[in-house]
């Protein structure tokens with residue numbers, strides 16, 4: 001069951017807009033939020049070509065709900081009798097390795113589990129208000145939303161260890177340097193930029209988008225030989241008819257031009 005007030009869902013043409021909606025608690029993630037997020041993500045898989053994930057209010061997400069974590073630590077929430085796969089892992093994997101790409105629109109706090117969630121999205125935009133960190137060390141806990149895998153692979157062990165041991169926060173520019181985000185925009189502009197990027201991504205074929213988000217992370221984990229083999233299998237997969245149409249459009253000079261690079265070199 002999911003609570004659709006905790007996570008909003010809106011379809012804008014081919015783009016699903018999914019918003020964490022618990023601003024009074026800085027969009028901290030409790031079990032009900034994870035369930036609602038899962039429902040929204042699965043709905044987007046069925047209805048949309050691209051998803052945008054954002055936070056309502058002044059923050060993206062303050063991570064794990066520490067009040068619920070305390071209730072669990074003190075036995076007020078009884079753990080399930082069977083050890084199931086961690087629900088965060090299940091949902092974040094649905095985002096990262098599902099059928100459609102996700103764009104993350106980040107602002108304010110993007111910390112702890114909030115950063116882990118953000119890193120499950122494929123293209124990440126932040127505004128200048130955003131700050132990033134892993135305060136788990138200060139709370140006496142450890143990352144549990146896939147951060148050891150997703151964050152460490154992007155920023156490297158040195159940076160992640162520093163973030164976790166010292167509790168250091170990164171600003172937007174530093175997050176850009178560490179590849180946590182790919183776009184930085186003025187404060188208040190992250191969602192608009194994410195929607196612009198999502199609309200552009202939605203113009204790719206569904207098939208290519210699926211390959212980009214599913215083949216790349218898996219090949220990253222393979223040897224050189226196995227990676228090339230998987231690449232060959234995927235590029236030789238049966239192509240839907242729209243591929244021929246797109247190739248023809250280019251050959252006949254009717255294709256959309258490539259996106260122009262910025263004029264100024266940063």
Ligand code: 1HE
Pocket residue numbers: 024025026028029059061062063064065066067068088109111112113114134135136139141142143144145
């Ligand atoms: C929360 C949470 C939360 C806020 N769980 N309730 N995450 C953290 O260690 C970050 C904890 N949060 C903060 O450091 C700050 O709240 C913020 C920097 C994000 C925002 O500061 P601020 O001044 O805007 O808000 P606030 O006054 O600190 O909090 C407002 C309310 O949100 C307050 O509740 P209220 O009922 O007293 O109004 C806070 O208690 C509540 N709140 N953050 C629960 N996280 C699967 S492993 C993942 C492990 C982790 O994510 S560890 C990192 C957890």
